[in-house]
Amino acid sequence: MAIDIKAIEEHIRGILIALGDNPEREGLKDTPKRVAKMYEEVFKGMTYTNDDIASMFNVTFEDDLDIKNSNNDLVFMKDIEIFSHCEHHLALMYNMKVAVAYVPNKKVIGLSKIARIADMVGRRLQLQERIGTDIAEILQKITESEDVAVIIQGEHGCMTTRGIEKPGTKTITTTLRGRFNTDPILNNKLMMLYTK
Numbered sequence: 652m653a654i655d656i657k658a659i660e661e662h663i664r665g666i667l668i669a670l671g672d673n674p675e676r677e678g679l680k681d682t683p684k685r686v687a688k689m690y691e692e693v694f695k696g697m698t699y700t701n702d703d704i705a706s707m708f709n710v711t712f713e714d715d716l717d718i719k720n721s722n723n724d725l726v727f728m729k730d731i732e733i734f735s736h737c738e739h740h741l742a743l744m745y746n747m748k749v750a751v752a753y754v755p756n757k758k759v760i761g762l763s764k765i766a767r768i769a770d771m772v773g774r775r776l777q778l779q780e781r782i783g784t785d786i787a788e789i790l791q792k793i794t795e796s797e798d799v800a801v802i803i804q805g806e807h808g809c810m811t812t813r814g815i816e817k818p819g820t821k822t823i824t825t826t827l828r829g830r831f832n833t834d835p836i837l838n839n840k841l842m843m844l845y846t847k
């Protein structure tokens with residue numbers, strides 16, 4: 652569903668009034684418009700389902716992998732930088748780094764596509780855990796491999812600027828699917844690569 656820019660403008664204006672400010676003053680008069688435009692960008696991922704994103708970035712190379720990967724070869728990519736917004740406070744989640752691993756089954760996805768998938772699911776009202784499950788689900792669809800792992804670290808504005816106010820607090824979440832859950836060797840390999 653498309654984002655309703657006009658409605659966002661109206662509501663932001665209402666928030667400015669509720670804060671006790673004057674939405675007509677010079678510095679604020681275009682703020683509702685600017686916020687709405689920004690929201691359109693930073694919440695772009697809300698206009699797509701995981702299936703949509705999977706078909707958008709479904710560019711794979713099948714040629715080289717006609718042997719069944721019975722060992723623990725894996726593709727690992729880390730330090731993909733994304734941002735997101737937490738759905739509990741609409742607060743920015745920042746300094747986020749995503750690491751993704753999968754065991755190729757027969758399809759290998761272009762590496763730049765993995766980064767774009769991570770970026771797109773971040774552009775939703777999110778929970779850090781769900782960013783991980785969204786990325787894993789999309790990668791499973793594209794690569795047709797069950798064995799996918801996503802590790803995310805990030806700082807949450809709602810943690811670092813309010814409440815207990817602990818700047819620098821990092822949250823780390825892991826999403827392990829398929830053999831990353833059950834195969835200790837594969838799991839060790841993942842952790843080795845992640846901490847390297």
Ligand SMILES: [Zn+2]
Binds near residue numbers: 810
């Ligand atoms: Zn929050």
